[in-house]
Amino acid sequence: MRTPTIRTRVGIVGAGPAGLMLSHLLHLRGIDSIVLESRSRSDVEGTIRAGVLEQNTVDLMVETGVGDRVKAEGLRHSGVEFRFAGRGRRIDFEELTGRSVTVYPQHEVLTDLIARRLDDDGDVRFEVSDVTVHDHQSDNPTISFVDKDGSEQLIACDLVAGCDGSRTGTRFLIPEAQVRTDHFRQYPFAWFGILAEAPQTSEELIYAHHERGFALCSTRTADVQRHYLQVDPEDTVEQWSDDRIWDELHKRVDGEGAEVREGTIFSKSVLQFRSFVCEPLQHGRLFLAGDSAHTVPPTGAKGMNLAIADVFVLSNAMATYFETRDDRGLVSYSETVLPRIWRAQHFSYWMTSMLHTAPGATNFDLRRQIAELDTVTRSAAGRTLIAENYVGVAFG
């Protein structure tokens, strides 16, 4: 075995929201880390993902000095509209919970975190390959990788964070059967996402139930809109002409008080989705955070917020361990984060099943869904349940 040439406290695999925020939070506690990422910086900063931040996420960004742009450019939303049976019902987050959400895309969060890590002389290495974690069950884990220039490197660290997203390699270091249980759920639909230069359809997001399938009108700026349509998972971008997309959005969304506003579509993609949780999220000195350990269907936009919630807990546990050698926070990490993960699973599943039309849905199924939407949005208790989950329960 080669002798490690690089030494750090925490080796972090993956420069997504979990890995970068973890590295940032550790730095603020005086703990150094190295982040290894297989993609290029421009790829990380350019990949389009969801765009809704819980107030917790925004507050944490602001409190830790990476919130200037989200404060200036993020769009604060104090409610959303659910549409069904041709009309809308508003859920007023502010009135029901005193909190709000902010529309600010994930890649902008990543851009802010990368800029700050580099400003703070943080060590973030892009375009690395063959990242392999060794001996995570010993007191001396190492991570080997090939850097951007093709030279082999070996890092010695105390702790390893697996933040390598849904295509994770680190999760598989937790032995299946004896230790790890994976919980899966597939869905018989996908989302077709577009970005369009167009005026906002509405000031707030619209979640629309329709017998033709779910539709979501979201936004990015006053001039750029993000919309989604429920489609068949086998559908391709080529099958969806601009006309077909607008026609379908009108059919599913338009009605009393709403009309989709058209424009020029400049991005189209099909997003597959599923629910997944791995338990536990740790083994030896390896700790998983974010999508490497769990994914949610996108309805309700919990994915990135959950990743940030994980590393809020993990960074505290790691920092306490380095400061005092008290490892109780690390030992109980999975136990601490799993209840929030499962609550988000429930909420995302519930929103998905309440709003999407299953293949072969009968009139009974559709009428039952409309009754569910009516029941939930009519009652203050029902609206509060949605609002509390949508804005997110406070971290910690």
Ligand code: DHB
């Ligand atoms: C967006 C994505 C979501 O999954 C959602 O529930 C709301 C908005 C978005 O990308 O804007």
